[in-house]
Amino acid sequence: MAVVRSPKDLIAGLLFIAAGIAAIAIATNYTLGTAARMGPGYFPRILGMMMIVLGAILALRSLRLDGPPLPGWKWRPVLVVLGSVVVFGLIVNHAGLVLSTILLIAMASAASDEFRPKEAVISGILLATLAVGIFVIGLKLQIGIWPGAR
Amino acid sequence: MLGTLIGVLPGIGPVATIAMLLPTTYALQPVSALIMLAGIYYGAQYGGSTTSILINMPGESSSVVTCLDGHQMARKGQAGAALTVAALGSFFAGTVATVLVASVAVPLSELALKFGPAEYFSLMVLGLIGAVVLAHGSLLKAIAMIILGLLLGIVGTDVNSGVARFAFGVPELTDGIGVVTVAMGLFGFAEIITNLESTEKRERISAKIKGFWLTREQFRKAWPAVLRGTGLGSVLGVLPGGGAMLSSFASYTLEKKIAKDPSEFGKGAIQGVAGPESANNAGAQTSFIPLLTLGIPENAVMALMVGAMTIHNIQPGPQVMTSNPSLFWGLIASMWIGNLMLVVLNLPMIGLWIKLLQVPYRLLYPAILLFCSIGVYSINNTNMDIMLTVLFGLLGVVFVKLECEPAPLLLGFVLGPMMEENLRRALLLSRGDPTVFFTRPLSLVMLLMAAGLVLLIVLPNFRKTREAAFQEE
Numbered sequence: 001m002a003v004v005r006s007p008k009d010l011i012a013g014l015l016f017i018a019a020g021i022a023a024i025a026i027a028t029n030y031t032l033g034t035a036a037r038m039g040p041g042y043f044p045r046i047l048g049m050m051m052i053v054l055g056a057i058l059a060l061r062s063l064r065l066d067g068p069p070l071p072g073w074k075w076r077p078v079l080v081v082l083g084s085v086v087v088f089g090l091i092v093n094h095a096g097l098v099l100s101t102i103l104l105i106a107m108a109s110a111a112s113d114e115f116r117p118k119e120a121v122i123s124g125i126l127l128a129t130l131a132v133g134i135f136v137i138g139l140k141l142q143i144g145i146w147p148g149a150r
Numbered sequence: 151m152l153g154t155l156i157g158v159l160p161g162i163g164p165v166a167t168i169a170m171l172l173p174t175t176y177a178l179q180p181v182s183a184l185i186m187l188a189g190i191y192y193g194a195q196y197g198g199s200t201t202s203i204l205i206n207m208p209g210e211s212s213s214v215v216t217c218l219d220g221h222q223m224a225r226k227g228q229a230g231a232a233l234t235v236a237a238l239g240s241f242f243a244g245t246v247a248t249v250l251v252a253s254v255a256v257p258l259s260e261l262a263l264k265f266g267p268a269e270y271f272s273l274m275v276l277g278l279i280g281a282v283v284l285a286h287g288s289l290l291k292a293i294a295m296i297i298l299g300l301l302l303g304i305v306g307t308d309v310n311s312g313v314a315r316f317a318f319g320v321p322e323l324t325d326g327i328g329v330v331t332v333a334m335g336l337f338g339f340a341e342i343i344t345n346l347e348s349t350e351k352r353e354r355i356s357a358k359i360k361g362f363w364l365t366r367e368q369f370r371k372a373w374p375a376v377l378r379g380t381g382l383g384s385v386l387g388v389l390p391g392g393g394a395m396l397s398s399f400a401s402y403t404l405e406k407k408i409a410k411d412p413s414e415f416g417k418g419a420i421q422g423v424a425g426p427e428s429a430n431n432a433g434a435q436t437s438f439i440p441l442l443t444l445g446i447p448e449n450a451v452m453a454l455m456v457g458a459m460t461i462h463n464i465q466p467g468p469q470v471m472t473s474n475p476s477l478f479w480g481l482i483a484s485m486w487i488g489n490l491m492l493v494v495l496n497l498p499m500i501g502l503w504i505k506l507l508q509v510p511y512r513l514l515y516p517a518i519l520l521f522c523s524i525g526v527y528s529i530n531n532t533n534m535d536i537m538l539t540v541l542f543g544l545l546g547v548v549f550v551k552l553e554c555e556p557a558p559l560l561l562g563f564v565l566g567p568m569m570e571e572n573l574r575r576a577l578l579l580s581r582g583d584p585t586v587f588f589t590r591p592l593s594l595v596m597l598l599m600a601a602g603l604v605l606l607i608v609l610p611n612f613r614k615t616r617e618a619a620f621q622e623e
Contacts, residue, residue, distance in 0.1 A: 009288075012552040016294045023301050023316075030313055036581045040308040040315055043570040047301050054294040061290075070551070077346035078547055081339065081519065082540045088523050089536030101520055108516040111346055116512075123513055127520055135524055 006062040007070045013059030020051030080111035097136065101128035168454050169333040170521050172461070180462035181477045185484040187458055191451055192244070192434060192488045219423050235376075235420060236427040243380040243428035244489035247435035250384055251442075252482050258443040259468035267575035268586050272596040274569050277446045279600040282558050289604075291554045296562035302327060303566020323534075329457030331526055331535050332563055335542020336549070336556040337450070338522045342515050343547050375405055375421040376428045384432045397433030398426035435485055442478060443468055446565070450557040453564040461529075 023044050033039025084107035092100040105124035106117075168187055223232040265273070282292035305316040305327050316323070382404060386397045405425040438455075440446045445467030447453040459466045464474060471478045526535045549556050580586035587593050 008552050009291075012291055012294075012554055015548075015552075016298070019298055019301070026316055030308075030315060035577050035584065037578065038574045040313040043573065044301065044304060044315065047297050047304075050297050051294060051301070054290060054297065058290050058294065068553075077343045078544070081343050081346070082543055085339070085519060085523050085536060085540050085543075088520075089527070089533040089540070092527060092536075093533060097524075104520055104523065105516040108519050109512065112512040112515070119513070120516070123516065127517055131520060131524060135528065 005064065005066045006068075008068060009058050009062035009065070011070075013055045013057070013062060016051050016055030016058065018055075020048045020055060023048035023051065077111045081108055084108040084111075097132055098128045101131050168451060168458075169330055169338055170518065170525055172330050172454065172458055172525065180459075180464055180474075181480045183462055184455070184458060184464075184477065185480055185488075187455065188438075188481060188484055189488045189491075192431070192485070219420070223420065223423065231420070232423050235424045239376040239380075239424045239428035240431040241489050242376055243384075243432040244435055245486060246380050247384050247432040248482060248485045248489070251435060251439055251485065254439055255443050255478075255482075256471065258439065259471050262444050262468035265592070266590070267572040267579065268590050268593045269596070271569060271572040271576055272587055272593040272600075273444065273446060274565050274572070276596045276600040276603075277440070278558070278561060278565065279603050281449065281561055288553070291552075292558045295549075295554055295556070295558040299559035299562025299564075300566040300569065302332065302559070303563045304570060327538060327563075328526075328529055328535065329454060329460075329560075329564060330529060331539050332542050333450070333454055333457070333560055334522050334526055335539040335544075336546040336560065338518070339539065339543030340546025340550055340556070342519060343543070344550050346515065375401075375425040378404060378425060380428045380432045382425075382429050382432075384436045386429070386433050397429040401425040401429035431489070438481070438485075441466060442470060442481070445470075445568075447561060450560045453560045456564050 027041045027044040027048060030041030030044070031039030032041045032045070035042075084104050087107065088100050088104040091103070095103075102121070102124035105127055106120045109116075109120035109123070168190055171190055172187065219232075278296050279293075282289060282296065301316075305323060307314050314323075378401065382397060382401050386400060402425060405421045437449060437452060441452045441455060445456075445465070447456050447466075456466050464470065464477065522539070523536060526539045527533070529535060546556055549559075576586055577584065587597060
C-alpha cells in the first residue's frame with residue numbers, strides 16, 4: 001500500500017460517493033421543482049451532491065493521511081448470523097413460530113467458535129416455548145404457532 | 151427492572167436493548183409504553199455499572215470509565231462500597247436532574263412554539279452538527295453518515311406529492327423504513343456479529359461482595375465528586391450529542407484533574423466511581439429535555455424514543471406538553487420513581503445479576519437474535535422488515551470495519567423527513583429565497599453556533615484536547 005495510506009477512509013469515501021451517485025440517479029425520476037416549490041426530487045439531489053463531495057474529500061484525504069489498516073473479516077459469523085435470520089424471515093409465515101425459532105437458534109449457534117449442537121437444540125426448544133408464551137399468549141401478537149395455522 | 155436485567159448482560163448496548171423491547175410495548179398505553187422504555191434506558195445505564203465494577207466489562211459505553219476504578223475497588227475487596235456509591239450517586243444525580251427537567255422544560259417548550267420552519271431547520275442542523283462534534287470518531291465520516299441517514303429517512307411516499315421515492319417498486323418500502331428496523335440492524339445485529347468475531351475470552355471473577363456501607367473516609371471523598379458529576383452531567387446532557395457517555399468521560403477527567411493525589415486513579419479511587427456514575431445518570435435524564443421540548447433527539451437512544459412516540463401516534467415536540475400533559479408529567483415522574491426503584495431493588499439483587507453473568511455468550515446471542523427477529527416481524531407482520539434488518543445488519547458490520555459510527559446515521563434517519571418538510575416550508579414562505587435562514591435572528595444564531603462547532607474541531611488545539619479526552623479509555 002504505497003499510495004493509499006488510510007484504506008478504511010478510502011473505502012468509506014468511495015462508498016459514500018457511490019451512495020450519492022445512486023441517490024441522484026434515482027432522484028432524476030422525480031420532479032425537481034424550484035426552491036420555492038420543491039418537488040420530491042429536490043432534497044434528495046442536494047443530499048446526493050453533499051454525499052459525493054464528502055466522499056471525495058474522504059477518499060482524497062486517505063492518500064495523504066495515515067490511518068489504520070483494514071481489519072480482517074471473518075465470514076462465518078456474518079453469514080451464519082444473518083443467514084439464520086433470513087431463513088427465519090422466509091419461513092415464519094408458513095412454518096409457524098415454534099419451528100422457525102428452533103431452526104433460528106440451532107443455525108445461529110453455529111456461528112460461535114464454541115458451538116455445541118446438543119445445547120443449541122435444547123436452548124432452541126426452551127426459547128420457542130418462551131417466545132410463544134411472551135409474544136403469542138402474553139402480547140397477543142398475530143403470529144402462527146404451528147405450520148399452516150394462519 | 152427489565153432494563154437492569156438487560157443492561158447487566160454485557161454486549162448489548164442501551165440502543166439495542168430499547169430496539170429489542172420496543173415491540174413489546176405495542177400492547178400498552180402510550181404513556182406506560184414510553185415510561186417503560188425510559189425505565190429500560192435508566193436500568194441499562196445502571197446495569198452497565200454493575201458489570202463494570204464486578205467483571206471489568208462495561209455493559210455499555212457510558213460505563214467504560216467506571217471500569218477503571220470500579221473494578222480496581224472490587225479487586226481490593228471493596229466491591230460492595232463501589233456498588234453502593236454508584237447506586238447512591240446515580241440516585242442523587244437522578245433526583246437533581248429530574249427537578250431540572252421539570253423546571254426547564256416548560257419555558258423551553260414555550261420558546262419552541264414560537265419557532266417557524268426556518269428556525270426548526272437551523273435547529274436541526276445545529277443538533278446534528280453538535281451531535282457529531284461531541285461524539286468521537288472522524289468528523290467527516292460522521293457528517294457523511296448523517297447525510298446517508300437523511301437519505302434513508304426520505305425513503306417512502308413523499309407527503310407533498312404522493313410520489314413513492316427510492317421504493318424500487320417494493321410496496322412495503324412506500325411506507326418508509328421503520329426506525330426499529332434500522333436500529334436493530336445497525337446496532338443489534340452488527341454488535342452480535344462483531345462480538346462473535348472477537349475471540350477475546352471474558353474474565354470471570356466472582357469476587358465476594360461484602361460491606362455495602364461506606365466508611366466515613368470514603369463518604370467524605372465521594373460526595374463532592376457526586377455533586378460535581380451531577381452538575382457536569384446535567385449540563386452536558388442537554389447539549390446535542392451529549393448524554394450519558396460524554397458526561398461520564400468528562401466527569402472522570404475532571405475528578406482526576408482536581409484530585410489531591412491523581413496517582414490513586416486507576417487503582418481504585420472512589421471519586422473515579424462516584425463522579426462518572428452520577429454524571430452519566432444526570433446526563434441520561436437531561437438528554438430528554440431537547441426531545442420533550444423541541445422534538446429533536448440528540449443521541450441514538452433519543453432517536454429511538456422518537457420512533458416509539460411515532461408508533462404510538464405522538465408527534466414529539468413542544469406540543470406534547472400541551473396536547474398530552476399526562477404523558478409529559480408521567481415521564482418526568484417516572485424518572486424519579488425509576489431511580490428510586492433502581493436503588494431499592496438492585497442493591498439486594500446484585501447476587502442474582504452476577505449469576506446471570508455466568509450465562510455464556512454462546513447461549514445468549516441466539517436468544518437476542520430471536521427476540522430481535524420476532525420484534526421486527528411483529529411490527530407489520532411482514533418478512534420484508536426482517537430482510538431489511540438483515541441488510542442493515544450487514545451494513546452495520548461494514549461500518550464497524552470502516553470505523554464509521556452508526557449513531558449519526560440513526561439521528562439523520564429520524565430527522566430526515568422533518569428536516570425536508572421544514573426546509574420546504576421555510577423556502578415556500580420566503581418564495582425560494584435561501585437567505586431566510588440568515589435573516590431571521592434565531593435561525594442565524596443557531597447556524598452560527600453550528601458553524602462555530604465545526605470550526606472548533608478543525609482548529610488543531612481543540613482537536614488535541616478532544617482526542618485526549620477520549621483517550622482516557
